[in-house]
Amino acid sequence: MSVLKTYSEINEKIKAGKAVVLTAEEVSELAKTATPAEIVQKVDVVTTATFGAMCSSGAFINFGHADPPIRMEKIRLNGVPAYGGLAAVDTYIGATAESSGNPGYGGAHVIQDLVDGKDIILEAWGKGTDCYPRKHIRTRINKHTVNDLFLFNPRNAYQNYNVAVNTTSKIKYTYMGTLLPNMRNATYSTSGELSPLLNDPEFRTIGIGTRIFIGGTQGYVVWPGTQFHTNRPKDEKGVPVTNAATLAVIGNLKEMSSDFLQAAFYEKYGVSLFVGIGIPIPVLDEEMARRVSISNREIQTSVLDYGSPGMPKLGQVTYEQLRSGSIKIKGQKVRTAPVASLAKARTIARILKEWVQKGDFLIQEPIGMFPTNASLNPLKEVDIQEGGTR
Amino acid sequence: MNIIKRRYILRFPPQSGDKPLSYVLVKDYDIRINILRAEVMPGKRGSLLLEMEARKSNLEKGIDYLVRHNVECQPLDKRIRLNHEKCIHCGNCTAVCFAGALTMHPQTWELVFNKEQCIACELCVKACPLGLFEIDFRDDL
Numbered sequence: 001m002s003v004l005k006t007y008s009e010i011n012e013k014i015k016a017g018k019a020v021v022l023t024a025e026e027v028s029e030l031a032k033t034a035t036p037a038e039i040v041q042k043v044d045v046v047t048t049a050t051f052g053a054m055c056s057s058g059a060f061i062n063f064g065h066a067d068p069p070i071r072m073e074k075i076r077l078n079g080v081p082a083y084g085g086l087a088a089v090d091t092y093i094g095a096t097a098e099s100s101g102n103p104g105y106g107g108a109h110v111i112q113d114l115v116d117g118k119d120i121i122l123e124a125w126g127k128g129t130d131c132y133p134r135k136h137i138r139t140r141i142n143k144h145t146v147n148d149l150f151l152f153n154p155r156n157a158y159q160n161y162n163v164a165v166n167t168t169s170k171i172k173y174t175y176m177g178t179l180l181p182n183m184r185n186a187t188y189s190t191s192g193e194l195s196p197l198l199n200d201p202e203f204r205t206i207g208i209g210t211r212i213f214i215g216g217t218q219g220y221v222v223w224p225g226t227q228f229h230t231n232r233p234k235d236e237k238g239v240p241v242t243n244a245a246t247l248a249v250i251g252n253l254k255e256m257s258s259d260f261l262q263a264a265f266y267e268k269y270g271v272s273l274f275v276g277i278g279i280p281i282p283v284l285d286e287e288m289a290r291r292v293s294i295s296n297r298e299i300q301t302s303v304l305d306y307g308s309p310g311m312p313k314l315g316q317v318t319y320e321q322l323r324s325g326s327i328k329i330k331g332q333k334v335r336t337a338p339v340a341s342l343a344k345a346r347t348i349a350r351i352l353k354e355w356v357q358k359g360d361f362l363i364q365e366p367i368g369m370f371p372t373n374a375s376l377n378p379l380k381e382v383d384i385q386e387g388g389t390r
Numbered sequence: 391m392n393i394i395k396r397r398y399i400l401r402f403p404p405q406s407g408d409k410p411l412s413y414v415l416v417k418d419y420d421i422r423i424n425i426l427r428a429e430v431m432p433g434k435r436g437s438l439l440l441e442m443e444a445r446k447s448n449l450e451k452g453i454d455y456l457v458r459h460n461v462e463c464q465p466l467d468k469r470i471r472l473n474h475e476k477c478i479h480c481g482n483c484t485a486v487c488f489a490g491a492l493t494m495h496p497q498t499w500e501l502v503f504n505k506e507q508c509i510a511c512e513l514c515v516k517a518c519p520l521g522l523f524e525i526d527f528r529d530d531l
Contacts, residue, residue, distance in 0.1 A: 051478070053519065104521070177482045178517045185485045262478055264519030272519070274478060325496075337485035341478050342499040 002286050003040045007365040010044050010282050014359055019044040021356045023349040024194045024281075024292060031293030039289040045356050045363060046292040048196040049213070049278040049348035052189050052340030053264050055175065056155035056226060057273045058094040059111050059253055062148040063122060063141060065089055071132035072124035077110045077141075084124075088132055092152075095263075095273035106271030108263035111151070114143050115215070115256050149253045151215060151261075155225040157277050159197035159245040160301055161189045163317060163327070165334060168307035173268035177339045179306055186303065186327055186334045191345040192296045192319035196279040197247070199292045201239045205281050207366025212249060213278030213352045216260040218361065219251025221279075224370045231375045235300055241316060242302040245370070249277065260348065276344060278352040282363045296320040303329055395443040397426070397466035397506065399527060400456065402436040409459060412440075419452035420444055426509045429528060437528050439466065439510045467505040473522040477501055483523065486513035 013019040020043050022030065027046050030039060063072075065088070075082040075091050079099040082091040097107040113120055119140045128135040143149055164176035165186045172179040177187045190198070200206050210221040225246025232244040260276030283289050296319035303315040317327045322336050355361035402411075415421045421444040430436035442449055456463045479500045484492045491507035492514060494500070515523045 053480075177485045178513065180486060180488070184488060187482075187485050262520065265521065266519055267516040274480070274519075323496075335488075338481035338494065338499070339485065341480045343479040346499070 002037060004285050005040070005044070005283065007282060007284075007363055010284075011362045013044055014356055014362055017357070017359050019356060021045045021047060021280075021353045023346070023353055024048045024199050025346070025349070027292050028193045028295040031295070036286040036289035036293065039293060040283050040286050043283050043289070046199065046281045046283060047278055047349045047352040047356065048194055048199045048281060048292075049276070049345040049352065050157055050191045050195050050340065051260070051274060051276045051342075051344035051348060052191075053175065053266075053272040054153060054156045054275045055096050055272045057111075057151065057153040057275055058092055058107060059114070059149060059151050061091050061093065061146055063089040063091070064145070064147050066134065066137055066139070068134045069132050070124060070134035070137050071126040071129055072137075073127060074125040076123045077107075077120050078105065078113070079121075080105065080107050080110050082107070082110075088126075096271050098271055104265045104271075106263070106265070108271050108273035111253065111273060112258050112261060112263040114149060115253055115258050115261055117143060143254050150250060151219070151253045151256065151275075152222075152248075152250050153225075153275060154248050155227055155246045156249050156275055157196050157225070157247045157279075158190065158243050159195070159201070160240050160299070161243045162311075163188045163301055163303040163322065163336075164306045165303055165314065165329060166307035167305045167314075170307075172307050173266065174306050175266055175269055175272060176306060177337070178267065181307075183329060183332055183334050186322075186329070186336045187339045188301065188319075188322045188336065189338065189340040190301065190319070191340065191342055192299055192323070193294055194342070194345050194349055196277065196281075197245050198239060198294060198299055200281050200288070201234075201237075201291065202372075203245065203370040204288065204291075205284065205363075205366070206247070206279060207370050208368035209364055209366050210279065211361070211364040212251075212280075213276070213348055213355070213361075214249055214251035214260075215253070215256035215276055217251055217255035217257075219249055220364075221247050221366075222250045223248035224374070225249075227376060228371070228374050229376050230372055233302075235298075237294075237298070239294065239299060241300045247277075260344070274341070274344075276348050278348040280352060280356055280361065280363055296323060303327070392446045393443060394446050394449060395441060396449065397439065397441045397508070398453070399464050399466055399469050399510065400438040400440055401462040402430070402438070403460045404434055411456060411459060411461065414455060415442070415452045419448045419455065421448060421452045427511070427527070439527065466508060466510065469526045470505055470508060470510070471524040472503055474501075474503075476520060476522055478520065480519065482517050482519055483514040486517045
């Protein structure tokens with residue numbers, strides 16, 4: 001008879017300190033000798049993780065009111081522009097915003113400096129109103145002085161991601177790293193068999209409300225991420241072979257650590273933020289056991305030419321091949337390199353495993369499921385008549 | 391025979407172009423030289439990354455000779471710095487290191503930096519998203 005487990009049964013075992021927890025790499029190893037039926041009997045929770053540059057990241061901040069108060073309409077944090085269209089003293093600082101005077105420093109660096117407890121110079125301007133008479137303020141803030149400080153990342157933890165190469169004769173500087181000419185290297189970003197959404201490709205256990213590890217603390221999945229896409233090409237087991245689903249996530253920045261949140265600057269591209277995310281997957285039944293057993297040998301991804309317009313696909317490879325150090329593309333042996341940290345992802349999966357084992361982290365059943373049929377619209381350019389409709 | 395191989399960054403004073411220094415290294419000190427990188431600006435200082443292979447005593451004499459002729463001579467590994475402590479092991483630097491000095495450990499997936507393989511191309515300096523590399527090749531740095 002097949003074993004079925006409920007969330008509450010698994011959480012009772014976690015509270016009793018009796019839950020069996022493995023990382024996604026450990027369960028992939030176990031699956032070499034155990035069937036899904038055996039795995040669902042033995043294992044309660046599998047921890048997954050990723051630590052990569054996630055450009056669609058940022059933080060909400062509430063500064064508190066000064067005396068006299070100001071309605072902040074233009075805001076700079078250490079010279080980096082933050083959003084000034086959100087009430088009087090709320091803002092959102094995007095990770096990729098850049099300082100005009102210091103292009104290597106951006107929103108991600110502001111976020112990391114805040115996490116590290118450093119002081120940030122806040123400068124803001126307003127037009128002055130009857131209730132907010134002040135027109136300018138320049139002061140220092142840090143994570144202890146502000147009221148609210150939370151990371152809200154509209155798109156993180158891509159289910160899968162492409163391999164980048166460059167077939168042109170010129171070096172290309174991209175968010176996938178520096179791509180050498182004539183396919184002298186290939187870069188990849190996903191943590192393969194450890195990657196959260198590759199272990200639950202149909203989002204049976206990951207949805208709105210899922211409790212996660214984010215930046216070193218507990219946070220939540222709040223929505224499908226932007227550019228959430230379910231209709232990408234998939235393999236015979238239903239696992240996408242290119243970038244597909246994403247997560248919108250949230251967490252308290254005041255509790256995070258720069259061990260798991262790291263500002264980055266890419267030459268001739270710009271600023272981004274490495275974000276550490278870990279997601280526990282409850283092994284509810286044989287189907288989930290089969291899903292979490294997925295290995296690098298089985299997971300495939302697409303090789304795209306980042307040097308050519310439209311990024312044509314040049315081939316398809318497995319993560320086992322990518323990790324071997326080289327892949328073959330159009331008959332040419334191409335050296336591979338990661339651009340996301342597997343070492344950090346493993347640390348996160350291990351920490352999350354310990355949290356669950358110790359009973360500090362319960363599995364939250366999604367309170368809303370993700371869409372199962374979502375695709376993307378391109379941005380169309382249409383003619384706009386001067387003085388036309390609004 | 392105690393043959394050793396070392397990489398050095400040599401910095402030449404502006405007026406040194408008239409002396410056949412590398413010829414002397416080969417001919418008089420029996421040093422096998424391999425020029426890995428060179429930047430010579432007429433009238434200004436020049437920089438050379440040189441791999442030298444010789445008996446230890448000859449290598450020392452050869453370096454003495456260079457120093458006597460006002461050539462600064464420093465082992466390459468003294469001129470390259472990586473802030474290991476802050477490294478997140480993302481792998482971006484390994485993507486550009488065609489010399490094979492920067493690689494990912496196949497089990498731990500942590501960065502391994504073998505300075506002996508470095509050719510001071512400096513691609514890693516710009517490729518590291520955390521800016522953790524410093525290489526002093528030119529004298530203006």
